[in-house]
Amino acid sequence: MIFNTPLNDNAPPPPVRKFTWEELAKHNTPEDAFIAIRGNVYDITKFIKKHPGGEDILLLTAGKDATQVFETYHELGKPDMTLKKYYIGILINNELPTFPEVSDFHRTVKKRVEEYFEKNQLDPKNRIDIWIRYAFIFGAFIASYYAQFFVEYVVDRTWLQVICAIGMGFSLAQIGLNQLHDGTHFSVTHNPLVWNILGATHDFFNGASNLVWQYQHGLGHHIYTNIEGADPDVVTSDPDVRRIKSTQQWYSHYLYQQFFVPLLYGLLAFKVRIQDINIIYIMKSNDKIRVNPPNTWHTTIFWGGKVFFIFYRVIVPLVIVPATKVLILFVVADLVSSYWLTFTFQANHVVDEVEWPLADDKGFINKDWAEMQVVTTQDYAHDSAFWTSIVGSLNYQTVHHLFPQVSQHHYRDITPIVKATCKEFGIRFYYKDTFWDAFSSHLNHLRLLGMQPIEKKLD
Numbered sequence: 001m002i003f004n005t006p007l008n009d010n011a012p013p014p015p016v017r018k019f020t021w022e023e024l025a026k027h028n029t030p031e032d033a034f035i036a037i038r039g040n041v042y043d044i045t046k047f048i049k050k051h052p053g054g055e056d057i058l059l060l061t062a063g064k065d066a067t068q069v070f071e072t073y074h075e076l077g078k079p080d081m082t083l084k085k086y087y088i089g090i091l092i093n094n095e096l097p098t099f100p101e102v103s104d105f106h107r108t109v110k111k112r113v114e115e116y117f118e119k120n121q122l123d124p125k126n127r128i129d130i131w132i133r134y135a136f137i138f139g140a141f142i143a144s145y146y147a148q149f150f151v152e153y154v155v156d157r158t159w160l161q162v163i164c165a166i167g168m169g170f171s172l173a174q175i176g177l178n179q180l181h182d183g184t185h186f187s188v189t190h191n192p193l194v195w196n197i198l199g200a201t202h203d204f205f206n207g208a209s210n211l212v213w214q215y216q217h218g219l220g221h222h223i224y225t226n227i228e229g230a231d232p233d234v235v236t237s238d239p240d241v242r243r244i245k246s247t248q249q250w251y252s253h254y255l256y257q258q259f260f261v262p263l264l265y266g267l268l269a270f271k272v273r274i275q276d277i278n279i280i281y282i283m284k285s286n287d288k289i290r291v292n293p294p295n296t297w298h299t300t301i302f303w304g305g306k307v308f309f310i311f312y313r314v315i316v317p318l319v320i321v322p323a324t325k326v327l328i329l330f331v332v333a334d335l336v337s338s339y340w341l342t343f344t345f346q347a348n349h350v351v352d353e354v355e356w357p358l359a360d361d362k363g364f365i366n367k368d369w370a371e372m373q374v375v376t377t378q379d380y381a382h383d384s385a386f387w388t389s390i391v392g393s394l395n396y397q398t399v400h401h402l403f404p405q406v407s408q409h410h411y412r413d414i415t416p417i418v419k420a421t422c423k424e425f426g427i428r429f430y431y432k433d434t435f436w437d438a439f440s441s442h443l444n445h446l447r448l449l450g451m452q453p454i455e456k457k458l459d
């Protein structure tokens with residue numbers, strides 16, 4: 001099997017222990033942490049505290065196959081010598097889809113981007129623009145909150161308060177698209193404490209868990225993009241409120257879903273906050289992505305964030321304005337941030353043009369992981385500085401998926417390298433000229449999948 005191939009020619013002697021994924025899954029605590037990479041199993045308990053990328057991410061990946069995150073976040077081959085020291089056996093099956101060996105395309109594109117940073121003597125994670133944008137976002141957030149409840153002239157005029165709530169909702173979405181997102185992908189500075197603090201802004205200001213987001217986004221969506229049954233962003237139940245994959249059973253309520261489904265996207269923030277507790281403490285799983293026991297930092301941030309959120313969004317406003325007004329302002333801000341975040345997310349992947357890969361009956365995806373990232377993603381509006389700044393550079397989604405560890409402020413410069421390499425290897429790069437074109441393709445996707453499939457009509 002391809003995923004059992006050793007890391008290199010000097011691979012350790014024949015394996016002494018064979019692990020099933022269920023056995024591997026039991027070793028998921030700081031005192032007993034195993035990890036699988038390319039079919040080999042490693043006991044990393046003693047390495048966790050030494051990891052230059054911080055202990056947090058290893059605690060999240062303990063007990064799992066971490067092949068794709070390992071290969072994404074390091075220079076290919078660089079940490080292999082370190083890893084070898086902890087080898088203890090092989091993994092004989094897998095719970096989630098696996099991918100072939102790193103392809104020529106993947107090696108080439110990674111090498112070219114690394115060379116770009118070396119040649120130009122640039123640090124992929126340090127740019128002054130990052131901090132300017134963070135300051136601007138926090139400034140807008142604090143100003144819109146303060147004006148809403150503490151400036152008498154505004155407090156006396158409901159319409160002005162609503163405008164401030166709209167501004168606050170938009171700033172909160174920007175915290176998600178910048179501070180949180182950069183922290184999740186370790187793409188700002190080389191300091192794990194900075195990533196953790198940025199991630200915690202989501203807990204404290206949005207009231208939603210960064211820990212849940214890391215499982216959902218970093219270890220789920222980014223690895224298994226659009227893959228049926230594995231990408232938590234496109235997991236569906238039967239029946240569901242929307243039909244986004246041809247593998248879903250069709251029901252008549254999906255007809256004309258393009259008109260009502262986008263309206264429901266406003267409930268995102270509400271839904272996420274409720275499901276956090278279920279995911280971490282009850283289900284202990286985010287769809288197919290298992291959740292490990294939270295440590296003291298995770299627990300403090302999780303509950304501290306929830307308490308602070310209720311305090312600043314509900315209790316403080318209640319002291320100043322009537323309850324109905326608090327409710328209206330809360331809902332307005334929530335709707336704005338929810339719509340903004342969902343519209344931008346949907347335009348990148350939940351569209352008709354891109355691929356929706358299926359694993360074979362052995363759980364194997366017959367396409368290199370990096371190639372799959374390109375063909376499951378749609379970019380848009382590369383020439384627009386305006387859209388780049390308000391969607392947190394998600395218009396450069398392909399580069400973001402291939403190089404999430406690079407600061408979003410470099411995407412514009414490395415996209416030509418990626419596009420040229422895709423062309424050279426005959427890999428299709430999906431692109432729309434404007435955000436509206438990209439979003440329309442999401443609506444069109446909903447329209448097409450909402451229609452009754454032909455075989456159903458023939459029955």
Ligand code: HEM
Pocket residue numbers: 035042044051052053054057058061066069070073074075078079082083125186189190191405
């Ligand atoms: C258990 C196996 C692992 C080993 C032996 C290992 C080893 C290393 C080493 C040697 C470095 C420093 C050099 C370099 O950047 O390549 C590093 C950095 C890093 N590792 Fe790992 N790593 C492991 C797992 C992971 C996993 C699963 C992730 C998931 C995302 C990860 C994320 C990172 C990050 C983000 C850095 C960069 C820190 C910076 O920005 O300077 N590592 N790792």
